[in-house]
Every structure is written in structure tokens, then in C-alpha cells.
Amino acid sequence: MENKPNEDEKEFLDELEDNLHNAIDASDEKQVEEIVESISNQEALRQASRMNADDRDQMMTIISPESAADMLEEAPSGLAADMLENLDSNVAAKIMDELHSDTQADIINEIDRESGEAILLAMEPQIAQEVRKLSQYEPDTAGGLMELGAFSFHNNETVGAVLRRLASDDDQFDRYRGQHPYILDETDKLVGVISLRSLLRSKRSIKLAEVMQDVTSVSVDTSQDELTILFDKNNFLGVPVTDHQGYLMGVVSRIEHAEAELERSEQQSLSRQQIGDELRSMPLWQRAKRRLSWLSSNIVLNIIAASVIASYESTLTAVIAIAIFLPMVSDMSGCSGNQAVGVSMRELSLGLTRPTDIFHVLRKELGVGIINGFILGILIGLVVWFWKDNGYLGIVIGLALSLNTLIAVSIGGTVPLILKHFGIDPAVASGPLLTTVTDMAGFFLVLSLATFFMPQLIA
């Protein structure tokens, strides 16, 4: 996280890369494991993502499954899947066995079907069964976010039994840090929870059924958004997840949820460029193809915008200087519109604006649009006037920018609300829609105003 890496660091990293490469080439298991152990999991992952595929597979095979798993826990699930896919399925299975259950399911969902099936067959049967179960749930539901299993007791057990378990050396317990014990009835359905305070206050011989409290739980289908509301309203460190019959499946911790929110927010800001989950460690053709699919649809939008210019060719021929200012007007209004998009996205994510607030937003944006359009129009008008020594040209460009700023902020402010209303992700679609409209409107305004003022412009 250093902002200013110095030469020493670069040297250290280069040397590390060489040493690791040589150790892998020499199949020196001990040396490779030592190097990987000596650096952070993130740095190990960075090294792995820079290697060629053979070296990487070789490294993953040589190091201990625990070290490999630590590295994969840090990786986005797409990268983790790539790193396992081509390994021997027994090697991959040993690594998978060491991962958290939610990471396992995420990876299985990303891996190609055949390799995934081979790995699952080679894994410990019980773990594999759990992974199959978990991987059915959508990643943005309680089922997809939960860690399987919970710290649970039956309601006919005693307070003493729970305290003994808490005091024991049971390794399992570490997984449940911070969880309250959940209580199940004789048919294994979730019926309550018990606080540490109640445990410490009650006689050890008392049955849990007598001291347990009501519990708030969610179903495997509960969405990430509903969980957000639940965690906002309550102080829970975690919430138990049940299946449709009411059996306890696992727990979504507040932390897991917060991390999923962080990932989603980063994903959204990236999806604007339509790069998906690209990393430079992916194959060249795949990276080029993905980026192209968005770029080539962009060609169509650009052709539509350009056709506006084409229809005014005679005006352009008469006043060639207009060509200089066309990109300027469309670019400047695009920026104004994107600012309005940004404010709407922020207010949507804070819950301060709802899709029904279109007219409220429009009114607020028009205020800013009138002020900024007026000021920007005068500024650019003056620039054009002095640059081209033509006052009427200044009026044409300035007026066009003023009006187009107004259009841009109105569209920019409301489009995210409209898209959200129709269930389309506004983070992805707002930008391209806005740019095409502001381009077309900008070109149209400049060229039609120029046509109107033609006598004065060429005087």
C-alpha cells in the first residue's frame, strides 16, 4: 500500500520473482514453500498472476494445500477458478478442502463444468456435498453469502453443556467467534438464541429451552439488499440462515455482508467501462474480445451521433470553424451530465432518492443547469469570439453549450432513476445513454443555430 515505492523495493521484488521462478523450474519444493511463506498472501497472488500458466500450475502443485488456499482466499473468484482449473484434480481438491465454504462455492460456480465435477469428486465427500449445496444459491442472497454450519445446541441441553463447549479446545469453535449459540428443537429446527449474559447468570443445570430468547433469522433466498436493511436496523454481529423448512443452514456475519457490499460497489464502478472482471493475467484473446463487445456497440452509437453532423454538411462547408468547436460542446455537456449522474447514483445508494422522485430531481438539476449553462456559455462564447474574431460565432457556440448543458443535467439526473425503475443497473447503462444523447443534441444545436445565423456568420 506504499504510495512511493523506491528503487530498493523494485529490486527486492525483481529478485523475489527470479528466485521464485528458478525454484519452480528446479522443482525445489522446500525453496518455493519458503519463499511463499516469507511474503504476504497478496504478494504471493501477485507473483502467481504474473507467471506463465505452466509455472503457476507447477507452483500450485508444489506448495502445501494450506499455502495455496491462503493465496486463493485473497483472489477474486474468477482468478481463483483459473488457477485451479488446469491442475490435477486431486491437487486442486486438496486445496479446495482447505478453503472457506463460501469461497469454495464461488470458485465452483466460476470453474468450467467438467473440471469442477472432477475436483468435487476428488474432494472429501462431505465437504463436496456442502459445496454442491451452497453453489445452488445466487451469490447475492443469504444462501450465497452464508458460511455453512453454526454454533448450535438442542433446547433440551443445559447451560452447563454450552459453557463446557465454550471452554473446550474444540477447533470448530474458532469458526464461530462472536456468534451467539443458536438453539434447535428436537426436530432440528431453529427456535432461539442465547446470550453470553444469560448463560453466565443461569444455573448450569437449567435447560436451554427455559432461558433462550427469540431469534431473528433469514431464509436462504433473502437478498443482499434485505440483509443491508436488517443489519442497518439491528446491531447483530451475524444472522442465522434457515432453509424453507426452518432448518438452520448457516450464518451470514455482518463482516461477510460488509465485504460483499464493498465488492459490489467496486464491481459497479468497474462495470461502467464494461471490463467485467478482467485481470491482465487472463488470456489475451479473451481480454480483447470482452472489451471489443462493448466498443463495437459503441461504434453504432457514434455513427448515430455523427449522422447529425453529416446532415449539416453545407453549413459546415460555409463556416468551417464550427468543426473546431463541435467536439468541445459535446464533451463539455457530457461532463455536466455525468456530474448529474454521479449525484443521482450517490443519492440512490444512500436511499435519499427513489425512482418516484423524478420531478424533484429534475427541478433541482434545472437550477444548476441554468446557472452553469449561462456561465459556461458566456465563457466559451468569449473564447470563440476572441479566437475567431467573430461575435456571431461566439453567440452560436455559447448558446448551444448553454442549452445543451441544460439538456445534459436533466437527462443525467433522471436517467439513473428511470433505469432503476425498470430494473436496469443504472451504474452500467447511464453513461453510454447520456453520452449519445448529449453528443447528438450538442451537434444538432451547434449546427442548426449556425444554419439560422448563417447570413451573419459569413458576413
Next chain:
Amino acid sequence: MENKPNEDEKEFLDELEDNLHNAIDASDEKQVEEIVESISNQEALRQASRMNADDRDQMMTIISPESAADMLEEAPSGLAADMLENLDSNVAAKIMDELHSDTQADIINEIDRESGEAILLAMEPQIAQEVRKLSQYEPDTAGGLMELGAFSFHNNETVGAVLRRLASDDDQFDRYRGQHPYILDETDKLVGVISLRSLLRSKRSIKLAEVMQDVTSVSVDTSQDELTILFDKNNFLGVPVTDHQGYLMGVVSRIEHAEAELERSEQQSLSRQQIGDELRSMPLWQRAKRRLSWLSSNIVLNIIAASVIASYESTLTAVIAIAIFLPMVSDMSGCSGNQAVGVSMRELSLGLTRPTDIFHVLRKELGVGIINGFILGILIGLVVWFWKDNGYLGIVIGLALSLNTLIAVSIGGTVPLILKHFGIDPAVASGPLLTTVTDMAGFFLVLSLATFFMPQLIA
């Protein structure tokens, strides 16, 4: 969080707004409190942000300090500061007393100095003193992120004392959920921590000094990034924060840290539009002014790019059709460049790329640039050829787009790394820098190639 609010919801919200407005106008305390209690804190905040300032101040004064505080805990600190600033300082102080200590400090840092001082003087002296202390720390340090106070005991107290405290009805305890008890020596310095397991296993008469374990702590100056590494490496639910003398000041919980990371990620994606923390509830002039400051610097960048076009006016006059395709080439390469920026931002945030990796990134981007530049160039070349019935014009535009795509991905991929190397936030500065360069390069390539092929173009 509904994606498709229906008419019923809109009606309900409109009615709510009217009822709330009428109750506030009538100063009907009971009714206002009832309405606010009946809706979520987020909805209450949304209503408050839509009212005029007088109604809002009136509402904040009427409702209980607890309800007002619940609402402010949901608000970004800038909005919370606005909502308190103009209240009677006694009213504001009562609300402040109810907030979490880290929220209090964030708000005091946002509020204007004079109102802030008046509110602090009216608050409970002990709380006010804590706020003054906390507000000295930068928000992205352990000091700024911590909640003051911790669940702590002296090393000469007994295991029994801790268990009694855990079993007591002490309200304070709720604040410390999930925290392990921290142990201080006789001079109040942090010396250890004790797990629940050790507590339950030890005799009640044993001194804490004998059973405590070593504790990992951070200093008030520890940065958010260092905390990220710490929480990544360890399973801690929270980490204690000490001042420079080693006295325990408070605790940063893993959750608090994850939420701060989420906020920072959202902030970064917004800072690209330079809208800062704008909400539409802010005064019109302030909103217009902030947006303008970025737009007007953008004018300068645009003028520089436009001057490239201006210097080729004779070429434009000869082949007016070029004006149609100028914005297209610059826009398309801008998109390609932004994709490369997006991948670099993602890899930087995942730790897969470091500022020293410039040549690695450049090599990877050139691969994509060559493929996509080639394909896009041919596509657009064909479009131009058939549209304008001029093969040479197709070659000029296609070649310009190919070359400019190569330039755009090279710059887009490396600029974030270079900015980060110099300690500049790449999320903010990459976009404008990239756009200006790709615009200029695009205009230059199209026009200089057109000049070169002029004899064929006008044949």
C-alpha cells in the same frame, strides 16, 4: 431497495410527506414523533433532506434527541452537519450526546467552527471532551475510525470479576459486544487480552495477569491501509488502539473498518465526476459553484484539444467530411483508454499491480491495443468507405482509430500507476488526463493523415 416501486408506494410516500409537513407546521410534537418512529431511519432522513430548511430545523427540534440521532447515524457526515448547524445549540447538543463517538467527531469536523464550538459547550462536558480529542485524528487513521473506550480490566483483578461484569446488566456492555476484555497494568497501559475460553477454564480467584495473552494493538496514527493489511492477515473482530504512550484509547472493530472501506470506494467512484459530497439538499449556489470549478478547468483542456483541429483548417476545408468523423475517433479511443484505466484501478485495488509494474502493464495493454485497434480500424474504415463512397477516407479514419487505440490503452493502463507512484489519487486524475491526450492525439492523427493523403482524398 425495491426496484419497481408501484403507484401505491408513491401514494403512500406522498401522503407521508403531506402528513409530516402538516404536523410540523402545527408543531404537533406527538404526531411528528409518531410518524418518524413509524418509518425507517433512512426514509426519515430522505424526508428531512427534501424539506425546506425551516421545516427541517423545526422537525429536528420537535422530535426526541434519540430519534434525531438515529436519523443522523444514517447520514453522510456533511449532511448531518448541515442538519445540526442551524439548530439552537442546546437542541443540537442533546442530539449530539446520543451519537456514537466516531460519528460525533466526523460531524464536528464538518460543521462550521462557531456553531461547532457552541454545540460542544452545550454538550455534557465529559462527552464534549472526548469529541474534541477524537476530532484531532484524520478520518482515515485508527484514531479517526475507533470508537472511544473499551471493555477493559486491570491485571490485578480476578477472572471472577470479569465473569461477573459479563453477567451484569451493565448497559455499557452492549457497546462492547464481541470484544475480548483488554487488560491494563497498574499505570493503565495496555498489556494483554483474555479470551472467553481462558476465562471459562480458569479458577475465578486467579489474577488476570496470570492468564492473559499477548495483544496486537495499533497506534492512533495507524493508517486505514495498514489496518486493511492487519485485518486481512488476522481473524480479529477488532483491534485496540493506543496513544503514543501506550494508553488504551479505544477499539477499531473489523466492521467499522469494512464500512470505512466501503465508503472510501464509493467516494472514489464519485470523485471521478468531481462532485465531492454533493446532495441535492444543499444550497443551489454551492452545488453550481462546486461543479463549475471542475467544468471550467475542463474548458482549458478542451481548448488545447480544439487548437489541434484549428491548426488544420485548410485540410478540413478541402475534405469537409472529416469533421463528421473527428468526434467519433476521439470518443472511441477514449472508451478504449478508459477500459485500460478500469483494469489498472481494479488490479491496483486488489494488490495485483504495483506502480513498479509499468512495463509489464504496457506489454499486456499493447497486446489488446493491437488486436482491438486493428479490428475497430477495419470496422470504422468500412463504415466510412460505404457512407462517403471514398476508400481513401476510410483508410485515413480507420488508420487513425487503430493508432489512437494503441495510444489510448497504453496511456490508460499506465497513467494510474504513474499517478499512484507520485502519491496522486488515480481515481480522480486518470480520466481527465486520458481524455485530453486521446482527444489531441485523435484529432492530430486524423488531420495529419488526411493532409498526407490529400491528393487521393480530393481526387
